Amino acid sequence: METKTTLISPAQKDEQLGYCQKIHAMWNSQGFTPKAYVETYGCQQNEADSEKLRGILIESGYAITDSAEGADVVVMNTCAIREHAEQRVFGNLGALTHTKRRHPGQKIFLCGCMAGQDHVVERIKKSYPHVDGVFSTHHLWQFPEILYRVLNQGKRVYYVQDEPGSIIEGLPQARDSKLKAWVSIMYGCNNFCTYCIVPYVRGRERSRASADILAECRSLIDAGVKDITLLGQNVNSYGKDLAENVDFSDLLRMISEIPGEFLIRFMTSHPRDAGKKLFDTMASSPKIAKQLHLPFQSGSSRVLKAMNRHYDREKYLEAVNYAKSRMPDLVLTSDVIVGFPGETEEEFEETISLIEQVRYDSLFTFIFSPRKGTPAASMDDPTPKEEKNRRFDRLCAVQNAISEEIHNSYIGKTMRCLVDGTDKDNLTARTEGGRLVRFCGDRSLVGSFRDITITGATTWSLTGTLKES
Ligand code: SAH
Ligand code: SF4
Ligand code: F3S
Numbered sequence: 001m002e003t004k005t006t007l008i009s010p011a012q013k014d015e016q017l018g019y020c021q022k023i024h025a026m027w028n029s030q031g032f033t034p035k036a037y038v039e040t041y042g043c044q045q046n047e048a049d050s051e052k053l054r055g056i057l058i059e060s061g062y063a064i065t066d067s068a069e070g071a072d073v074v075v076m077n078t079c080a081i082r083e084h085a086e087q088r089v090f091g092n093l094g095a096l097t098h099t100k101r102r103h104p105g106q107k108i109f110l111c112g113c114m115a116g117q118d119h120v121v122e123r124i125k126k127s128y129p130h131v132d133g134v135f136s137t138h139h140l141w142q143f144p145e146i147l148y149r150v151l152n153q154g155k156r157v158y159y160v161q162d163e164p165g166s167i168i169e170g171l172p173q174a175r176d177s178k179l180k181a182w183v184s185i186m187y188g189c190n191n192f193c194t195y196c197i198v199p200y201v202r203g204r205e206r207s208r209a210s211a212d213i214l215a216e217c218r219s220l221i222d223a224g225v226k227d228i229t230l231l232g233q234n235v236n237s238y239g240k241d242l243a244e245n246v247d248f249s250d251l252l253r254m255i256s257e258i259p260g261e262f263l264i265r266f267m268t269s270h271p272r273d274a275g276k277k278l279f280d281t282m283a284s285s286p287k288i289a290k291q292l293h294l295p296f297q298s299g300s301s302r303v304l305k306a307m308n309r310h311y312d313r314e315k316y317l318e319a320v321n322y323a324k325s326r327m328p329d330l331v332l333t334s335d336v337i338v339g340f341p342g343e344t345e346e347e348f349e350e351t352i353s354l355i356e357q358v359r360y361d362s363l364f365t366f367i368f369s370p371r372k373g374t375p376a377a378s379m380d381d382p383t384p385k386e387e388k389n390r391r392f393d394r395l396c397a398v399q400n401a402i403s404e405e406i407h408n409s410y411i412g413k414t415m416r417c418l419v420d421g422t423d424k425d426n427l428t429a430r431t432e433g434g435r436l437v438r439f440c441g442d443r444s445l446v447g448s449f450r451d452i453t454i455t456g457a458t459t460w461s462l463t464g465t466l467k468e469s
Helices: 010-029 044-059 083-102 118-127 137-153 198-202 210-222 248-256 276-284 301-306 313-326 345-358 385-409
Strands: 035-040 073-078 107-112 133-135 157-159 180-184 227-231 263-267 291-293 331-338 362-367 414-423 426-431 436-439 449-457 462-466
Touching: 010 044, 010 137, 035 044, 044 073, 044 107, 044 137, 044 180, 044 227, 073 083, 083 107, 083 118, 107 137, 133 137, 137 157, 180 210, 210 227, 210 248, 227 248, 248 263, 248 276, 276 313, 301 313, 313 331, 313 345, 331 345, 331 385, 345 385, 362 385, 385 449, 414 436, 436 449
Parallel strands: 035 073, 073 107, 107 133, 133 157, 180 227, 227 263, 291 331, 331 362, 436 462
Antiparallel strands: 414 426, 414 449, 426 436, 449 462
16 A cells, blocks of 8 residues: 655744743743643553654643643543544543633643544534534644644634645653553554554554664663653554554564663564564564554454455464463463454354453453444444343453453463552552552562562462562
8 A cells, every 4th residue: 555654844843832932921921820621531652642742732831730620731542443432522522611610721722533433523623612623633743733723813813624635743742651651663553454443544664764763762771761662553553654664563673672681572563463573573582572452353254244344263373372382471461352343142252252262351342433434334234232241241250251261371470571660558560561569568679570470360460479589
């Protein structure tokens, strides 16, 4: 698929940063520090985008707050993946009429994936007059200009034209954590799974140059970051659109060769092109976490074809078996959709049998939600809602039992974990596979890798004791 990526030039970026300075100067001259609140919905890609929104706001003189009440700027960074996600946003957006009434100077922005859909933009225009600005993911880099115009022009601003997609380097980013970092390696998606809205709202696949990614990782590691998650809707496609000859496995290897003590993980890997080279690379470096999120969506090859996933049950199982053979301690997670249009009881049972065969550590489970403009939204869907709910509950019960068994099998093992925070009187840590462990210890341990012996387990988390070194 041809991609027409627009590279945003340093001059264009500087122009945007110029708007930040103008806004900052305006607030300074009033002797006032305004407050800004960013609310994030959806996936890690949106979390990473929100860090950029906060970076821009800080650069413009705002202090970040954790509530819309009393904030001078509110940004809703939205998700369009399922109906329920959109309804929550519309509900919370409606409630902002009250915060704005109590604080009339408040400026409200809606961005993210919902802002990439025409029908959403129309609905905001018509029914949410308190929203001051709307911009889609393609226009996030222009947020300084959008904010400046809203503050100075007193009229509503829309930056929602559809585009194949752009790449910008060097936007300010206010990272949430000093220990863990998201690094987007690519944007967009070309896969057009028939149920999914993402390719319509995030544009075509485009990869960042490997030198830019490596430089970002190096500076994060120098700053003390210990856990880097590489982000993309389909990381296995990394590099296909670049002139340089580099694929995702090459990129992983290059990052793992940066000196220092850290772990790299990534999401999401599409089973269509997750192959031996990737798993061999993972197995070859202790710095690459033995954790794999490999969404299967359905255990039925017929349903997978209708979903346009480009692999079947056999090919999926082959990939998983190879990955497990190379990495016996691999922590495997996945996404699954129940009730895709036309899914029969037998096909649902194939999903259950795949779960029982693979034995995932945990699963993200979803009931099919029709998204306007996607092919699956107009497919025949005779299965009643109650039946889909029943399938969903059954699937969750099967998975919960497996998760609990796997967690119990950790008891007695000693695992190297990153101590990442505190929780009441306990410390929290993450295993290499991303499992949460609570244990007692001194706060000074936060930020270090430690060996922890697991002493207890529930479906969701582990408890342990520190192994004295
Ligand atoms: N790029 C990732 C997925 C991103 S969306 C991948 O291809 O694996 C995260 C998950 O949401 C998907 O894996 C899918 O399980 C679920 N999802 C996406 N669209 C959906 C829809 N219309 N209804 C229900 N679940 C959906
Ligand atoms: Fe959506 Fe499929 Fe792309 Fe994932 S790979 S974002 S499910 S279209
Ligand atoms: Fe949602 Fe957009 Fe992510 S639709 S799941 S926030 S890419």
